[in-house]
Amino acid sequence: MNDGYLEEKRKAIAETDKEIIILLKKRLDLATEIGQYKAQNGLEVRNLDVEQRVVDRYRYLAAEYGMNPDRMEHICRTIMQESVESEAAIQGVPAPDVHDKDPHKEEIRISETDIETGRRKMLGIGVASVAAILVLTAIAGFVFNSDNGLSILYLMAVPMALIALCFYLGYKDMASGKNAEDLRWIKKRTFIFGGLMIAITVLILALFIIRG
Numbered sequence: 001m002n003d004g005y006l007e008e009k010r011k012a013i014a015e016t017d018k019e020i021i022i023l024l025k026k027r028l029d030l031a032t033e034i035g036q037y038k039a040q041n042g043l044e045v046r047n048l049d050v051e052q053r054v055v056d057r058y059r060y061l062a063a064e065y066g067m068n069p070d071r072m073e074h075i076c077r078t079i080m081q082e083s084v085e086s087e088a089a090i091q092g093v094p095a096p097d098v099h100d101k102d103p104h105k106e107e108i109r110i111s112e113t114d115i116e117t118g119r120r121k122m123l124g125i126g127v128a129s130v131a132a133i134l135v136l137t138a139i140a141g142f143v144f145n146s147d148n149g150l151s152i153l154y155l156m157a158v159p160m161a162l163i164a165l166c167f168y169l170g171y172k173d174m175a176s177g178k179n180a181e182d183l184r185w186i187k188k189r190t191f192i193f194g195g196l197m198i199a200i201t202v203l204i205l206a207l208f209i210i211r212g
């Protein structure tokens with residue numbers, strides 16, 4: 001076994017690694033200069049078109065030199081991440097993730113899922129609350145005070161309708177919510193008013209039962 005041979009090759013690799021790091025630092029310095037220009041001119045840190053051009057270049061060269069284009073793209077994005085971190089630090093903003101190829105599409109996908117889950121929840125809570133109040137009202141009216149059974153049902157019709165309306169509006173409005181802020185506000189509004197109406201309804205029922 002020729003250890004001297006391996007040592008020589010590993011030394012060459014170590015020198016090549018150092019050259020790579022020096023080149024990466026040179027690249028990072030150029031990106032930092034671009035970052036300063038962007039900060040002075042109000043430009044966004046990420047430029048998806050430029051990133052795509054850089055990635056295409058890496059993939060093309062990888063294929064030309066007999067390397068794996070997917071792996072080289074990954075390396076390329078990791079290198080660009082270093083630039084983006086430096087550029088974001090200049091602007092004092094959180095660094096975006098350059099491995100995320102389509103950040104805007106992702107945002108829409110997430111909010112669409114949020115909207116659907118939120119709407120289903122809202123409908124479920126609304127239907128369940130009205131059904132529970134209906135059952136409680138029937139129990140309160142017919143079991144505890146059979147003389148006034150129907151009148152308590154009429155009395156409860158208004159708060160029940162308001163609860164149903166509140167959750168229905170939340171369900172309907174969530175479909176047109178444009179961003180996470182909209183969705184948060186619709187949820188908050190629905191749960192505050194819906195919760196308040198439910199509490200008032202339960203209080204009326206309790207009073208009705210206590211007073212007979």
Ligand SMILES: O=C(O)C(=O)C[C@]1(C(=O)O)C=C[C@@H](O)C=C1
Pocket residue numbers: 031034035045046047048050051054079080081083084087
């Ligand atoms: O060309 C730019 O605008 C840069 O900021 C440089 C760079 C890169 O590292 O290649 C970094 C971030 C951008 O999203 C695109 C490219």
